[in-house]
Each structure stands twice: as structure tokens, then as C-alpha cells.
Amino acid sequence: MDEYRKPGLLESPNPADRNNTNTSTGYGPHPVTLEDRPLFDAAFATLKQPISDSTFACTFMWAEALGTTWAEIDGHLCVFANGEDLTMLLPPIALPGAEGGRLGSVIGACFEIMDAYNAPRRGVDRSRIEYVSDEMLERVNAVRDLRLSATPLWSDYVYDTQRLIDLGGGDLKSKRHARSKFLRDFPEHRVEELAPAHVPACMALLDHWADHADETHEGETNDTHLGTDILRRKDRSATRRALEHARALGLSGLVVTVGDRLAGFTLGHAISPLQSVVLVEKTDPDFPGCPQLIFSEFCRRSLHAHPECNAGDDWGIPTLRFTKQSYRPTRLLNKHALTRQSVMQTSTNHVDTPPAPRHIVANAPAMKPLDSAPTIRRAIEADLDALVDIEVESFESPDEMFTRRQIRRLIANPRANVLVAELDGQVAGWAVGLIRQHRTGCSGRLYAIAVRRSARGRQLGRRLTVAIERGFVEAGARRAYLEVRANNDPAISLYRSLGFTPIKSMPAYYGLDLAGRGIDGIRLRKELAT
Secondary structure (H helix, E strand, C coil): CHHHHCCCCCCCCCHHHCCCCECCCCCCCEECCHHHHHHHHHHHCCCCCCCCCCCHHHHHHCHHHHCEEEEEECCEEEEEEECCCEEECCCCEECCCCCCCCHHHHHHHHHHHHHHHHCCCCCHHHCCEEEEEHHHHHHHHCCCCCCCEEEECCCEEEEEHHHHHHCCCHHHHHHHHHHHHHHHHCCCEEEEECCHHHHHHHHHHHHHHHHHHHHHCCCCECCCCCEHHHHHHHHHHHHHHHHHCCCCCCCEEEEEEECCEEEEEEEEEECCCCEEEEEEEEECCCCCCHHHHHHHHHHHHCCCCCCEEECCCCCCCHHHHHHHHHCCCCEEECEEEEECCCCCCCCCCCCCCCCCCEEECCCCCCCCCCCCCCEEEECCHHHHHHHHHHHHHHCCCHHHCCCHHHHHHHHHCCCEEEEEEEECCEEEEEEEEEEEEECCEEEEEEEEEEECHHHCCCCHHHHHHHHHHHHHHHCCCCEEEEEEECCCHHHHHHHHHCCCEEEEEECCCCCECCCCCECCEEEEEEECCC
16 A cells, blocks of 8 residues: 555645545545545445445445545546556545536546556556446436446345245245254254354354365456456455444444354344445355355344345356345346446347356367477457457357457466467467466466367367477476366366366256256366476
8 A cells, every 4th residue: 555655646635635526636645544434425325226335334434445545536436456556446435515527537537546546557458447337337427528448247136025035936945944943953043133242252253164165266367357366365355344444434243142152143233214335245165055044134133124135246266146136136236347447338138258167178179180280379359350260160058158359468468378279370279377476376267278179089188288388387386287078078177187077066067957956066176287
């Protein structure tokens, strides 16, 4: 945080003047404190369709993990996050009484602030505004001559509160059975309101939950290739802050205990007369069925006055996405990221999310003789047409294909190793390997392979995998991971022959088929020789 206050960026105003309206030349970052709640509440109260991110409790609990600061610019609340890039966590929100017609100039001032920080680091193209609701997107679209591009992010999942209480109906049968099993297996359990006396046990359970998840989900990444262990560390920090300040934040909470052990806890609050939000839910994996019980009981005891329950988004994590979808949301609240591109996209139906990791190297005929030795090289932008053609040829559903934009981003991503295989001068296959940093060093992830049908059976999949693995070793990775559909026997056989070992089954990791059955995946791991 100190780095972004260095002289030469923008001068900070006197802290005593923090309630004064600032301008783009008088920006001063203020840390988010409990004393700021009235200001945030006043801004958020102007929203007709709030999302889970547009609450003071959410902003405050995540402030340390995300390096959050705020400024008031021309009567607008502007919230920034200082991670690898300086970004905005929310679009500027007009405070009551603010002069109309200022949104465009405030957004311009915010981009100037972000650019000043990002330019000498990773470039001004990293400046962006995140977590933009449909309501705020409409406000931005109404600003003349403001040319921004809106890229969909993950959506909030909204449920019918009464359905969560009852867990009724055939589509929630498995949840109902899990809750009933917990009640049978642990008849001595107790459900109580979360009180300060429970906080130490909640902190201990939080650490146990994170350690168990790190082991269970080892090697997992989200849709943007960020390791879920990194997300968990931030989540743990945010949850600790929420527990420490629950009363001051106006949060209600629930704990479930079995004997002298805490089995789970949850925190949430109302964000409108219509809707409540669940901010935290953590349970001990030693008590199966506790997630279903505590979710249902929290709705019954604390959230029943609000017809809808918002459980937040899925962070782009496939396993979390499946869990949230399995509770059958009644609707989704779209969220977007704004960047300075050519045109503002107003469609809320298209989600530019990379497909789940997938591998098309199989179902090939017998080995064909090579007309010439294949060439493996780094992909360049001139390969885009060929790679898009391979995607269209290899996958039936658009949801499974990488788009031209996604492929271009992968080629430009410094953490991605995008390789192509050429036969007789023609691109016949491609593969993507991702490097990610974590607490114990770095690891590699084989993200995708696709090979033209006409070139299958020529060991291109094997050659691409070996080349990607070589890149992992050169980057210092100790382990390599990949996910593959559980029914893709030829691909699994290939990876086993290269030294990969299955470490985890992932129910419905690839979503649901047309009959509503889960498409399962398998995670494999290989220890790399360094």
C-alpha cells in the first residue's frame, strides 16, 4: 500500500479533509474503516438492484485482502483495490445530492488514477473497473462519448429463500437427504446464534477448512487461471475480519456444534427489503451434511423475512459453480468488468469465460506414417485463424470452444505457454500450459490440447504434452496438473503413459449433459524432475 502513495503519483489531501469532495488532481486513498460505514451506506442505498459486492460489510471484510481504499471524487464514492494492478472494485457511485451528469468525468479521473500507478508496472491496459452490475452498466452506457468495453464476470446466484428452508422438490432431493443424514448421524447437535464467545472456535475451524481445501483441491485454478489456494488465502483473511467485526458490521450469524466441536458457522445480512446475502459459510469436512443444514437453518432463523437469498458468485471455480448451481437459483445477477476498448458491449447473455480444461487427442485411427517430422513452436498471433478452425472442428458446443479473443489473450499471457504443432507447414494442433505461483514455489497446469482430426494418430498430442512439460521444468515447476473428462479413456491412457497419476475425482466438473447428469472429471498430477 505504501508504494502506491509515493510522491509523484498523486498528492494525498489532509486526512482532516477526508469528507470533502476531492477532484482527480487531489486524490488521496483512504483505508476502509468502520467509521466510513455511513458514507458507504448512503451510496449503496441509491442502488435499486444491489449485488453482493455493493455492501459496506463486503467491502470492509475484503479490504485488507484486496488492499482496498476509497476516495470521494465530485460527489461519487470511488473504491479502489491495489493488488498486482490498481483497479476499481466497483464503478463510481453517486452520493445523495451529487450533481448529475458527472459520471463520465469521474470515470475519466479514476482511469487517470489507475493509469498513474499501472503505467510503470504492467501497463495502462491493466486499469479496469470490476463488479459492475447491470444497473450500473446502464448508467455507464448512458454517458455520451464514453467508449468502454464490458466483459461479463461471474454472476451472483439468487435463490428463493423459502425453497432453501424447505429443500423441497425433486431437484433438491439430494440436499434434503444430506441434511436428514446429518440430523440422524449427529442428534446431539446444537444450532445457536453466533456470539463473540464462538469466534475463537470459528477461527480454528477456518484454518482447518483452508488446510483441508488446500489438500483436496491441490492444483486447482479458476477460469482466469488463478490458483484456488491464492483465493482461499484471501478468503481466510476476509472471513477473519468479518468474524472480528461482525456486530459492528450488522451481521447476523449462526453456528452448529456437535458435542464440544464446532461443525460450521455462517454470516450474512439484508441488502434490501427483497434480498439478503450470505457472506460466509464454512463447515468442518468431518461433518457431512452440515453445509446443507446450516444453509437451510440460517435462512429459516435469520433470513426468512427476505424473499430472496443471494449467495454471491462462484469466483470462476468450476467445482464451486457446480455446487451453487445444484441449489437451483431462481435468477442470476450479472456482473461485468469495464476496460477502455473500442465499443461498449451491452449484451448480458454472452459470457466470455474460457471453457473448462479439455483435451482432444483421442479416438484416433491406427498410427499413420509421418509425411514429415512435426515441428513444435510457440504460437504467434498469425496462428489465430488456424487455432480457431481447430476449435470449431474439435468441439460441437460453443461453450467448449476457445474464442478468438480468448486465444489471443492466452498467446499474450506471460504465464501461458501456447504451443502449436506443424505438419508440412500447416498448424495441426495446439496446447496450452499455465504456470502459477503459490506458497511452495510454482506448478504447471496442462490447460488444453486439441489436434485436427486429419492429424490424429501421429503422436502430436504426446509431443505437445512433452513440450509443455519441458516448459514447466524450465520455469522451475515441481509438479504438473491437468483435468480431463472421466470418460476420455484414450487421453487418460496417454497421460498415464507419460507419468501422470489420478489424484481426485471431480463430480460434474464439466457441468451437466442434456439429461441433467453430471459430466465427471479427473485431476491428474505428475512430479517433475527438476
